[in-house]
Amino acid sequence: MTSSAMPPVSPVPEPQAAVDAAPGTGPVGTLLTECPPVAATTGPMIAIDNVSKWYGDFQVLTNCTTSVTKGEVVVVCGPSGSGKSTLIKCVNALEPFQKGQITVDGTKIADKKTNLPKLRSRVGMVFQHFELFPHLSITDNLSLAQRKVLGRGKAEAEAKGLALLERVGLKAHAHKFPGQLSGGQQQRVAIARALAMNPIVMLFDEPTSALDPEMVGEVLDVMVELAREGMTMMVVTHEMGFARKVANRVIFMDKGEIVEDAQKEEFFGSPRSERAQTFLSRILSH
Amino acid sequence: MFSNFDFSVILNSWRYLFFDGMAFTLTLTALAAVGGVVLGTLIAMMRLSGLPVLPQVAKAYVNFMRSLPLVLVIFWFYFLVPYIGQWIIGAERPIQVGAFSSSLITFTLFEAAYFSEIMRAGIQSIPKGQSAAASALGLTYWQSMGNVILPQAFRNMLPVLLTQTIVLFQDTSLVYVLSITDFLGAASKVAQRDGRLVEMYLFAAVVYFAVCFIASLLVRRLQRRVAIIR
Numbered sequence: 001m002t003s004s005a006m007p008p009v010s011p012v013p014e015p016q017a018a019v020d021a022a023p024g025t026g027p028v029g030t031l032l033t034e035c036p037p038v039a040a041t042t043g044p045m046i047a048i049d050n051v052s053k054w055y056g057d058f059q060v061l062t063n064c065t066t067s068v069t070k071g072e073v074v075v076v077c078g079p080s081g082s083g084k085s086t087l088i089k090c091v092n093a094l095e096p097f098q099k100g101q102i103t104v105d106g107t108k109i110a111d112k113k114t115n116l117p118k119l120r121s122r123v124g125m126v127f128q129h130f131e132l133f134p135h136l137s138i139t140d141n142l143s144l145a146q147r148k149v150l151g152r153g154k155a156e157a158e159a160k161g162l163a164l165l166e167r168v169g170l171k172a173h174a175h176k177f178p179g180q181l182s183g184g185q186q187q188r189v190a191i192a193r194a195l196a197m198n199p200i201v202m203l204f205d206e207p208t209s210a211l212d213p214e215m216v217g218e219v220l221d222v223m224v225e226l227a228r229e230g231m232t233m234m235v236v237t238h239e240m241g242f243a244r245k246v247a248n249r250v251i252f253m254d255k256g257e258i259v260e261d262a263q264k265e266e267f268f269g270s271p272r273s274e275r276a277q278t279f280l281s282r283i284l285s286h
Numbered sequence: 287m288f289s290n291f292d293f294s295v296i297l298n299s300w301r302y303l304f305f306d307g308m309a310f311t312l313t314l315t316a317l318a319a320v321g322g323v324v325l326g327t328l329i330a331m332m333r334l335s336g337l338p339v340l341p342q343v344a345k346a347y348v349n350f351m352r353s354l355p356l357v358l359v360i361f362w363f364y365f366l367v368p369y370i371g372q373w374i375i376g377a378e379r380p381i382q383v384g385a386f387s388s389s390l391i392t393f394t395l396f397e398a399a400y401f402s403e404i405m406r407a408g409i410q411s412i413p414k415g416q417s418a419a420a421s422a423l424g425l426t427y428w429q430s431m432g433n434v435i436l437p438q439a440f441r442n443m444l445p446v447l448l449t450q451t452i453v454l455f456q457d458t459s460l461v462y463v464l465s466i467t468d469f470l471g472a473a474s475k476v477a478q479r480d481g482r483l484v485e486m487y488l489f490a491a492v493v494y495f496a497v498c499f500i501a502s503l504l505v506r507r508l509q510r511r512v513a514i515i516r
């Protein structure tokens with residue numbers, strides 16, 4: 001541990017209750033059409049334990065330790081190149097890491113016996129550049145993995161996709177192709193596509209930073225709604241408005257290290273590290 | 287200048303030229319193209335797999351095939367394989383490999399080297415984020431390849447694949463060295479029988495040119511229609 005900024009990780013943290021609505025009590029027609037299946041473990045949803053990662057000689061992550069409890073929304077921020085994307089990609093094993101341990105809902109992801117495709121199917125991920133499949137219609141984008149991975153029938157998968165599309169306000173676009181939608185619309189489809197798999201946790205990697213300013217709001221609205229419905233979320237973003245509104249905790253990274261890991265009020269009140277203070281004043285000033 | 291040419295030889299033999307000769311040429315081209323694209327795609331996937339050994343094997347195969355003259359491969363396959371087969375299974379006589387299957391296998395193996403380079407470029411042209419997104423949704427490597435990467439790579443590369451198929455169509459004329467009755471083989475048989483070499487070879491050239499020219503035009507049209515909206 002390089003700084004005193006890191007709070008101790010309690011082995012069984014209490015679920016955070018700072019969101020407006022408890023899970024499953026949202027209004028009719030919520031983004032979460034059914035309660036996600038959760039294994040009967042008592043540990044955190046995501047536990048990142050002392051993770052280090054190297055690209056050749058270059059160390060991208062240095063002893064990162066943190067956890068995300070069920071229902072918690074954790075925002076990850078930090079300067080460009082600080083390792084935010086790398087850390088979040090390690091969580092669903094899109095990137096391998098050399099040292100430490102990550103556990104998702106009780107499953108050790110670096111364990112050779114872990115069925116990674118199965119694990120990933122339960123962890124939703126939203127990318128900076130949407131990554132919809134351009135050769136497939138919106139409907140097919142939404143149903144492909146439902147059918148191939150979860151084994152749902154065509155009708156069931158399409159109905160589920162359509163219901164989620166309606167929730168993100170894009171039902172009328174089901175027959176179109178991704179290239180025919182605006183960036184904001186594509187990102188909402190991407191969120192719906194991830195939700196169609198009934199994920200137990202959602203990862204977001206700068207979901208709004210590739211968008212024109214006027215489209216940021218529509219995507220954030222969907223994410224806020226999702227957070228309020230009780231989805232467990234780990235969100236890399238510089239949208240501090242979003243963090244203030246729905247985050248429980250904020251993690252600040254710099255040079256591959258978790259420098260700050262604090263409750264939202266604490267983080268915005270008085271970030272203890274100088275680096276976090278400099279970063280905050282820079283991004284909040286515009 | 288054509289005053290002492292006799293083009294009636296074409297009228298008298300066109301059924302033979304097209305129904306025997308051209309039919310063989312087109313069948314061989316189509317089957318070898320399909321086989322070559324399938325095998326070439328597998329070789330491209332081996333090459334890009336990042337696994338030990340497989341990429342080197344794929345690369346060696348492609349380089350080997352591309353550094354041999356096609357005529358030699360056709361000869362080698364047709365004349366040597368029966369003996370190699372005999373030696374392998376310990377038969378008393380060279381095993382029979384028909385001219386058609388021999389040339390089909392030759393062209394498939396040979397063209398696969400070229401198609402694999404096209405498919406490799408096609409796969410590499412798909413942004414990394416696409417396979418990341420497919421993996422993140424829980425798709426396995428083969429599911430991601432089959433449903434996300436290859437359909438896009440194939441569509442991006444379709445014009446190039448078809449252009450290579452036009453080259454293959456021309457190359458199939460080399461099977462005439464095995465005295466197979468492909469289009470050129472049929473033309474040359476008629477030419478020798480009737481002593482009308484110039485007329486027949488001129489006609490064959492015109493037909494090859496017309497087929498390739500029209501096919502190229504169609505490919506260019508198709509190119510505009512299959513482009514994926516991004």
Ligand SMILES: Nc1ncnc2c1ncn2[C@@H]1O[C@H](COP(=O)(O)OP(=O)(O)OP(=O)(O)O)[C@@H](O)[C@H]1O
Nearest residue numbers: 055058060078079080081082083084085086087206
């Ligand atoms: N495949 C790679 N090979 C080598 N170095 C890499 C690779 N991917 C990322 N890096 C390096 O690792 C560091 C962390 O990258 P990462 O993408 O995680 O940063 P980030 O915090 O997400 O930055 P940004 O805000 O720009 O997205 C950077 O210095 C980057 O150059």
Ligand SMILES: [Mg+2]
Nearest residue numbers: 084085086206
């Ligand atoms: Mg990043």
